[in-house]
Structures are given as C-alpha cells and as structure tokens.
Amino acid sequence: MRKTLAEGKSFSTDELMNKRKNGSEYQEYTAISPVKDNENVIFYIGISQDITRHKEIDKAKTEFVSLASHQLRTPLAIIKWYSELLLSGDAGKMTVKQKDYINEMHRGGVRMIGLVNALLNVSRIELGKLGITPEPANLSAMANSALLDFVPQIKDKKLKIKKLFEKGLSKVPVDLKLMRAIFQNLISNAVKYTPEKGEIKIGIKKENSEIVISVADTGYGIPKNQKDKIFSKLFRADNIMKKDVDGTGLGLYLVKAIVDEARGRIWFESEENKGTTFYISFPLSGMHAVSGSKDFSEEKNVV
Amino acid sequence: MNEKENKKTILVLEDESSLVDMISSKLKLEGFDVVVSATVDGGLKDMEEKKIDFIWLDHYLIGSKDGVEFTTVVKKNDKWKNIPIFVVSNTASMDKIKAYKELGVTRYYVKSDHRIDDIIGDIKNILLK
Ligand SMILES: Nc1ncnc2c1ncn2[C@@H]1O[C@H](COP(=O)(O)OP(=O)(O)O)[C@@H](O)[C@H]1O
Ligand SMILES: [Mg+2]
Numbered sequence: 001m002r003k004t005l006a007e008g009k010s011f012s013t014d015e016l017m018n019k020r021k022n023g024s025e026y027q028e029y030t031a032i033s034p035v036k037d038n039e040n041v042i043f044y045i046g047i048s049q050d051i052t053r054h055k056e057i058d059k060a061k062t063e064f065v066s067l068a069s070h071q072l073r074t075p076l077a078i079i080k081w082y083s084e085l086l087l088s089g090d091a092g093k094m095t096v097k098q099k100d101y102i103n104e105m106h107r108g109g110v111r112m113i114g115l116v117n118a119l120l121n122v123s124r125i126e127l128g129k130l131g132i133t134p135e136p137a138n139l140s141a142m143a144n145s146a147l148l149d150f151v152p153q154i155k156d157k158k159l160k161i162k163k164l165f166e167k168g169l170s171k172v173p174v175d176l177k178l179m180r181a182i183f184q185n186l187i188s189n190a191v192k193y194t195p196e197k198g199e200i201k202i203g204i205k206k207e208n209s210e211i212v213i214s215v216a217d218t219g220y221g222i223p224k225n226q227k228d229k230i231f232s233k234l235f236r237a238d239n240i241m242k243k244d245v246d247g248t249g250l251g252l253y254l255v256k257a258i259v260d261e262a263r264g265r266i267w268f269e270s271e272e273n274k275g276t277t278f279y280i281s282f283p284l285s286g287m288h289a290v291s292g293s294k295d296f297s298e299e300k301n302v303v
Numbered sequence: 304m305n306e307k308e309n310k311k312t313i314l315v316l317e318d319e320s321s322l323v324d325m326i327s328s329k330l331k332l333e334g335f336d337v338v339v340s341a342t343v344d345g346g347l348k349d350m351e352e353k354k355i356d357f358i359w360l361d362h363y364l365i366g367s368k369d370g371v372e373f374t375t376v377v378k379k380n381d382k383w384k385n386i387p388i389f390v391v392s393n394t395a396s397m398d399k400i401k402a403y404k405e406l407g408v409t410r411y412y413v414k415s416d417h418r419i420d421d422i423i424g425d426i427k428n429i430l431l432k
Contacts, residue, residue: 073393073413073414073415074319074322074393074414076415077322077393077414077415078319078321078322080415081322081325081414081418081419082321082325084418084419084420085325085329085419088420090328090329090332113415113416116415117416131397292397
C-alpha cells in the first residue's frame with residue numbers, strides 16, 4: 001500500500017478486517033487516493049466502508065449458483081442418458097417414429113443443459129469468480145477443433161469454409177477453455193446466421209504486437225440500429241428473431257466478458273444481408289491471468 | 304481362458320437411484336460385474352470385501368462424506384491406489400476438480416456434458432487393453 005501511494009497512485013482493497021467499537025469484526029473496503037497539485041501530492045483522501053453484508057450476499061449468490069448447477073444438471077443428465085439408452089437400442093428396437101420422438105427429447109435435454117451451463121457462466125462472470133489460467137496454445141489447432149463440432153451443420157447448409165491461418169505463428173498463452181468458448185460462440189453464430197451456400201472465413205494473424213482472430217460470414221448481418229446492443233445480455237436482433245434459429249442471446253455477452261477480463265479487444269463490422277465479421281485481439285503475451293475459484297462450463301451444446 | 308475369471312468388477316458410487324439403475328445395467332450389458340453403493344463407508348466396505356478393478360465415483364453421496372474423502376482413503380492404501388477412478392459428477396467447481404486431480408484420479412467428467420456411451424467407451428479402453 002505504501003509503495004503504491006509513494007508512486008502517487010490510488011490504493012484500494014476489500015480484504016481488510018477491522019474491529020467495531022463493540023469489538024466484533026467486520027470486513028472493510030478502503031480506498032486511499034492522493035490529491036495532487038501538478039506532480040506534488042498535497043494530501044490524501046481515504047474512504048472506508050463496512051462491506052460485511054456485501055460479502056455475505058456475494059457468498060450466498062455463489063452458493064446458490066453451485067447448488068442450482070447440481071440440482072438442475074442431475075435431472076437433465078437423467079433425461080439425456082435415458083434417452084441415449086433408448087436410442088442405442090438397449091431396451092429393444094424402436095419404430096422410426098419412436099426414434100424420432102426420443103431424438104427430439106434428447107435434443108431438448110441437450111439444449112437445456114447448454115442453457116444451464118451458459119447461465120452458470122454468466123453468474124460466475126458477474127460474481128467475478130471466473131479464473132483465467134493462460135497456457136501456451138496453438139490457436140490454429142484450437143480453431144480447427146472448434147470447427148469440428150459444426151461439421152454436420154456446415155454440411156447441411158453447404159457452407160464453404162476458408163481458413164486464413166498465418167504460417168509459423170508462435171504459441172499464444174490463453175486459457176484453453178475460455179479460448180475454446182470464444183471460438184465456439186463466434187463460429188456457431190457465423191454458421192447459424194448464414195444462409196445456405198454462404199462462406200465463412202476464419203483468420204488468425206499477427207499484426208504488430210497483437211494476435212488478431214477474425215470470423216467472417218456472408219450471412220444475414222446485424223441491423224444498423226441494433227449494433228450497439230449486440231453485446232447485451234439476452235439480446236437477439238430483430239432480423240434473427242423472425243427466423244426460426246435457436247439461441248439464447250448469451251453467447252456474445254459471455255465472449256465480450258471473457259475478452260474484457262482477459263484484457264483483449266473485441267469489435268465487429270456488419271451490413272445487413274451482406275455479412276458480418278467479428279474480430280478479437282490479444283497482445284502477443286496472451287490473455288491476462290486472473291485467479292478465480294470457478295471453472296467455466298463447456299457450452300458446446302448451445303448452437 | 305475362462306471368461307468368468309476375466310470379468311472385471313466395477314464399483315459404482317452414486318447416490319441418485321435412477322442413475323444407479325441405468326449405469327449398472329449399461330455396464331452389465333458391456334460385460335462387467337457391477338457393485339453399487341451410495342455411501343462412502345459402504346463403498347469402502349465393498350473395496351475390502353470384493354476385488355474391485357475400477358471405480359465410478361460421484362462427488363456428492365449420501366451421508367456427510369463425499370467422493371474426495373473416499374478417494375483420499377483409496378489412494379493411501381497400497382493395495383488400492385492403482386485402481387483407476389473416474390469421477391463422474393455434476394459439480395464442476397475448480398477447487399474440487401483440483402482436489403481430485405491432486406489425489407490422482409484418472410479422469411473427471413461433468414455428467415451432463417458427456418454421453419454415457421463415451422464414458423463407458425473410455426472405461427473399456429482402460430480396462431480391456
Ligand atoms: N455472425 C452473425 N451474423 C448476424 N447476426 C449475428 C451474428 N452473430 C451474432 N449476431 C446477432 O447477435 C445476437 C446475439 O448473439 P449471441 O449472443 O451469440 O446469441 P444467440 O446466438 O444465442 O442468439 C444474435 O441473436 C444475432 O442477432
Ligand atoms: Mg450465439
């Protein structure tokens with residue numbers, strides 16, 4: 001604290017324990033800021049607040065999330081696994097129609113699991129509990145592996161995929177799960193929001209001291225007057241709502257939250273009915289590490 | 304070779320009765336012998352009394368003890384410490400996953416994120432190779 005203040009910077013912490021007049025302990029938030037006249041510090045302003053209650057609410061929320069995750073996922077796993085059991089023919093042969101129906105139930109279960117995972121990730125991020133653990137990774141290989149998940153839809157829609165991966169890129173330290181979630185969401189959107197026979201280009205390249213990832217499509221685009229809402233939680237644009245495409249409006253919100261937390265940048269260009277390109281950049285040093293207590297849930301099932 | 308002698312026994316520690324039924328019937332269908340228990344103490348008793356080749360472990364179990372406590376005991380026992388353990392749970396908190404990894408479990412699965420066939424495929428890979 002003294003060092004920070006000596007450098008003329010502000011200091012704050014929410015980890016202090018203090019004692020009330022009656023002797024009981026409480027958790028304190030303290031911020032101390034220097035007030036300067038040109039370069040000289042004239043005096044300091046300090047603010048302290050009892051945040052015991054804040055911390056308690058925070059903890060209760062986290063516990064609720066973890067409880068909900070267990071309580072919701074267990075029955076969902078039951079639905080999913082039993083329908084898999086039926087589909088694999090373990091309980092005897094089914095008619096084509098029966099198989100169709102069970103398939104629909106399975107898909108519904110899988111979607112619900114994806115939604116629960118997405119909601120859990122949202123609350124983890126909002127609670128500031130998400131950890132970022134970067135390790136050197138080959139981004140092209142990660143993009144390829146994320147693409148694999150979408151092969152059926154890509155074939156179905158006869159989409160053309162172009163990979164523009166710069167050769168000889170060195171590994172970039174990223175959190176593997178989070179980076180995978182980023183690729184998955186951007187590719188999922190490009191696949192979902194591009195009509196048949198469109199084209200998707202995935203680029204990874206070095207630009208000055210940054211690594212820039214781009215996912216471009218020739219799809220429906222984002223309406224001009226809704227561009228500023230695209231990263232909002234649960235938001236889906238009007239042109240997409242008119243079409244029958246599954247979604248939650250949580251994907252880009254999560255991607256932006258991850259990128260912000262990892263100190264990267266995200267932006268996009270889009271024109272309605274022409275196409276959209278999302279860009280993400282990180283310094284060559286990769287994602288910024290954050291220690292946290294919660295792991296990110298895979299959302300491969302949100303399509 | 305006698306097929307009976309070759310049959311591997313899997314201990315399934317799981318508290319959710321409707322999952323216990325399906326996991327054990329699926330494993331039996333794949334040719335394994337299955338022993339089930341819903342508590343840590345019951346599981347440890349089975350470990351003593353039977354020759355267990357593989358452990359399928361849920362984190363939350365009936366009673367106050369959980370899968371971490373079970374794994375701690377198993378890994379401390381020279382007879383048991385090399386038995387592969389799959390933790391198949393619905394809780395994915397980083398500290399729990401870390402605890403299991405540090406104890407040396409073979410793999411950690413979040414139930415809802417995997418197909419039952421895939422998990423059983425992984426078990427077969429480990430046991431039958
Ligand atoms: N590649 C894209 N092309 C057109 N619209 C997009 C694209 N990516 C995102 N959007 C718009 O942004 C909205 C939010 O995206 P997202 O958060 O991933 O949610 P979801 O895909 O579940 O709807 C989408 O509903 C869509 O309106
Ligand atoms: Mg999406």
